[in-house]
Amino acid sequence: MSKPEKLIESGIRLDGRRPDELRPIKIEVGVLNRADGSCYFEFGGNKVIAAVYGPREVHPRHQQKSNSAVVRYRYNMASFSVEDRKRPGPDRRSIEVSKVSREALEPVIFQEYFPRSAIDIFVEVLQADAGTRTAGINAASIALADAGIPMKSLISACAVGKIDDTLVLDLNKDEDNYGQADMPVAMTPDGRITLIQMDGNLKRDEFKEALEMAKTGCMAIHEMQKAALMEKYSAQIEGENNE
Amino acid sequence: MDKKLVIPGEFLSDDPSLADEGTYVEDNKVFSTVFGIASFKNHVRVVPLSGKYIPKPGDLIIGVIKEVTYSNWIVDIRSPYDGLLHISEFPRRIENDEMSKYLKIGDSIMTLVSDVDANMKVELTLNDQRLRPIKEGRVIEVTPSKVPRFIGRSGSMIAMLKNETKCNIFIGQNGRIWITGRDNEMELAIKSLLKIERETHISGLTDRITNFLKEQKGEKVQVKKPEKKQKTMAEDKTEPVEESIEETEEKKESEGILDELLGNEK
Numbered sequence: 001m002s003k004p005e006k007l008i009e010s011g012i013r014l015d016g017r018r019p020d021e022l023r024p025i026k027i028e029v030g031v032l033n034r035a036d037g038s039c040y041f042e043f044g045g046n047k048v049i050a051a052v053y054g055p056r057e058v059h060p061r062h063q064q065k066s067n068s069a070v071v072r073y074r075y076n077m078a079s080f081s082v083e084d085r086k087r088p089g090p091d092r093r094s095i096e097v098s099k100v101s102r103e104a105l106e107p108v109i110f111q112e113y114f115p116r117s118a119i120d121i122f123v124e125v126l127q128a129d130a131g132t133r134t135a136g137i138n139a140a141s142i143a144l145a146d147a148g149i150p151m152k153s154l155i156s157a158c159a160v161g162k163i164d165d166t167l168v169l170d171l172n173k174d175e176d177n178y179g180q181a182d183m184p185v186a187m188t189p190d191g192r193i194t195l196i197q198m199d200g201n202l203k204r205d206e207f208k209e210a211l212e213m214a215k216t217g218c219m220a221i222h223e224m225q226k227a228a229l230m231e232k233y234s235a236q237i238e239g240e241n242n243e
Numbered sequence: 244m245d246k247k248l249v250i251p252g253e254f255l256s257d258d259p260s261l262a263d264e265g266t267y268v269e270d271n272k273v274f275s276t277v278f279g280i281a282s283f284k285n286h287v288r289v290v291p292l293s294g295k296y297i298p299k300p301g302d303l304i305i306g307v308i309k310e311v312t313y314s315n316w317i318v319d320i321r322s323p324y325d326g327l328l329h330i331s332e333f334p335r336r337i338e339n340d341e342m343s344k345y346l347k348i349g350d351s352i353m354t355l356v357s358d359v360d361a362n363m364k365v366e367l368t369l370n371d372q373r374l375r376p377i378k379e380g381r382v383i384e385v386t387p388s389k390v391p392r393f394i395g396r397s398g399s400m401i402a403m404l405k406n407e408t409k410c411n412i413f414i415g416q417n418g419r420i421w422i423t424g425r426d427n428e429m430e431l432a433i434k435s436l437l438k439i440e441r442e443t444h445i446s447g448l449t450d451r452i453t454n455f456l457k458e459q460k461g462e463k464v465q466v467k468k469p470e471k472k473q474k475t476m477a478e479d480k481t482e483p484v485e486e487s488i489e490e491t492e493e494k495k496e497s498e499g500i501l502d503e504l505l506g507n508e509k
Contacts (some may be wrong), residue, residue, distance in 0.1 A: 036293065038338075046366065055295055055323040066362060108251075110276060113361050114297075117323035145251055148388065149295025150276035152267065154251025189252060226250050229278055233248055233444045 003178045007163040013175070019168040022158065022217055027139075027228035029146050037147025039228075041139035044172060045129025048141035052147040055117035069114040072101035075136055077125040097133045104137050104157065104186040104195035110150040119149060130176035131159050137186050138193070142225050146232070154225050155194060157186035158217035160210040162202060167210050169217050183207075185214035189222045245283045248444070249275040256287045266290030270338065279388070280444060281364045290442065296387035296417040298365045302356040303373060305382060305419035308346050314339055316346055321384065321417045324363045328354065330367040351377040351493055353413065353421065380411075380423030385440045387418035392443045393436065400449055402440070406455045408432040431459055 007014060017023070023044025032038035035051035058064035075098040079088045090098075101123070109119065121143070123136035134157035141155040161171040163179040176182050181200030187193045202210060249255070250396035255266060256273040263286035265277050275281060279291035298304070298320060306326050318326035330342060337345055346352065353375055357368040385393065393414050394401050405412055410424030410432045422432050435452055442448060 036295070057323055057325075114323060115361075117363075145278040146293065148277055148279070148291040150265070150291075151251040152269075152274070152276070154250060229250050230248055 001186070002031070004174065007175055007178060008166050008168070013163075013168060015172055017168075019166055020213060020216070022170045022220060023172065025221065025224050027121050027142065027224060029142060029228050029232040035143070035147070037143040037145065039139045039142040039146060041135050041142070043131060043135040043138070044170070045127060046125070046126040046132050046135040048135045049124050049126060050136065050143040051122045051124075052096060052117040052119065052140070052143040052149065053122075054147070054166040055114040055149070056120070058116065064116050064118070067115050069077040069109075069117045069119050070117045071102055071106050071109060071111065071121065073098050073105065073121045073123070073140070075101055075123045075125070075133065076236060077132070081125045081128045082212040097136070100195055100197065101133055101137050101140065105140060105144065105155055106223050107192075107194050108152040108155055108188060109144065110152070113150055119144075128173075129172045130182075131170050131184070134184050134186065138221060138225065141227060145229055153188045154222060155186050155188060156218040156225060157184060157195065158214060158221055159184040160214045160217070162200065162206065162210075167206060167213060169213050183210055183214070185211065185218065187215065187218050189219065191215055247281045247283075248279075248477035249281045249289060250278050251276055252338040253281075255281055255289075256283075261285075261287045261368050265291060290391070291388045293386055294388050296320065298322055298324065298326070298356045298359050298363075300356050300358050302416035303413075304354060304356060305413075305415035305421055306352050306367065306417075308348050308350045308352065310396050311342050311346070311348065313446070316342065318352065318367060320365065320367075321419060322365070323389065324365050326354070326356070326365045326367045328352075328367040328369065332357070332366075332370055334369055351382055351421075353377055353415070375413075377421055380421055381433065382419050382427055383436060385418045385420060385436065386443075387416070389440060389443045390414060390416055390418055392448065393420070393439055395449060400452070403449065403453060404432060404435060406458075407453075407460075408435070412436075424484065431456070432457065 011018060026042035028040040030038055031040045032051050035053055037052040039050045041048050055069050064071055075094050077086050077094060079086050094170060116232055121140045123140055125132045137157040144151060145154060158170050160167060160169055160183050161179050162181040163175050171179060171182055183198040183201050185193060186195035196206060253275045253454045254272060254276055259268040259271050259273060262268050262273045265279060265288050266273050267276050273287050275289045277289055277291040279289045281289045293397060304320055306318050306320045308318035309319045314330045316328040318328055320326040354369055355371045356365060358366040401412060408428045408431050410422050410428050412432060413421040422429050435456055438455055439452060
């Protein structure tokens with residue numbers, strides 16, 4: 001698609017959303033039997049699957065830490081996830097995304113509970129449509145909870161960007177490609193930021209406003225993450241007192 | 244309601260002195276660390292719905308030998324950490340080069356965690372009255388955090404299961420369960436155990452399992468009776484002779500050990 005004339009017209013974006021509207025989200029918990037925890041996450045056109053293994057033995061041995069667990073995060077895009085076939089395997093971009101995503105989740109994981117062990121997180125992008133790192137972090141956070149790993153809280157992530165001088169929440173592919181700025185943010189439900197990146201330019205007060213928008217977005221996602229986890233055990237536990 | 248499904252980071256209480264397992268305290272408030280079931284009796288604690296077994300001294304567990312070294316057996320205990328069983332912790336004195344004669348790779352053992360240090364070096368022992376060799380029966384695996392539900396309040400669930408299925412059941416803290424008994428009864432026991440595994444979070448578990456067992460048994464009795472009338476004798480007759488001999492031998496053996504186990508418990 002070539003650059004459209006206008007990315008936003010009278011407050012309505014190309015895909016019909018308002019500036020502060022998220023794309024539709026679909027979450028499924030526990031989709032993989034072999035993994036200790038897993039999650040399938042749809043974020044508009046993004047389709048990602050996260051698997052968590054561990055805590056388990058560290059291989060190779062030299063990576064282990066004697067006083068805490070190591071967290072390893074692998075972000076990978078399937079070769080069919082984008083229109084032009086992506087050359088499989090790690091590349092500069094996926095190594096970077098893996099690193100920042102790992103650092104977005106590490107602060108909430110009680111790593112010191114499991115010395116000399118590893119917590120492995122695998123995120124596979126099946127279909128990409130801008131914002132895969134945020135989708136991956138959202139999915140990984142649910143998969144970690146599903147694996148029973150102790151955490152301070154869940155992590156929610158979403159992006160804010162600027163198109164045609166307007167701040168918008170959760171960019172899609174065209175907005176990302178032809179917009180002026182893209183800023184993914186990950187945070188805890190009480191608003192502590194664990195990841196923030198930006199490409200493009202924002203003015204100082206735009207940045208402040210963008211951060212507020214990201215916060216609202218993350219809160220909304222957090223509620224959906226919670227609902228998805230609860231739904232896995234939907235058969236209610238009302239009055240489990242007679243145990 | 245004093246039980247609730249919670250996610251990590253969920254607010255639980257204003258009183259930090261109540262904080263127990265599965266929680267953390269920040270700014271004098273108690274939050275959950277895991278995705279699990281929170282209970283508010285006396286203390287606030289959260290039991291996770293999944294997770295790995297983390298060994299504690301005093302746990303009775305079931306391990307599988309995965310390596311034999313010069314003076315240690317390395318034991319898989321379903322945890323991120325390996326168990327170490329030193330040769331001196333074997334009930335009798337044996338030579339280093341004869342270790343594989345007594346316990347070889349792949350053997351299952353019922354064992355006791357004697358010590359866990361800060362580096363998570365897990366030491367095991369076989370020197371305990373309660374331990375038995377695992378030579379027959381079946382071992383199944385369940386979620387370690389659900390073990391208390393399998394045992395029930397002061398052992399009610401397990402006692403009921405033993406009673407109803409006539410099997411001997413031992414539940415290791417690491418989520419391995421050892422069942423001995425007759426084939427069809429073991430089948431029934433395993434079915435009910437897996438049902439518990441699936442439905443731990445739903446209320447009235449013991450009652451549902453009791454009903455489930457009755458249902459299963461009721462069906463079996465109804466199916467068997469007409470068969471017996473037709474054949475007049477035991478069902479074993481229809482099976483090939485060789486097999487039936489093997490089976491009876493197995494049964495004798497298992498009953499012998501069962502008696503031993505039951506005798507010990509009394």
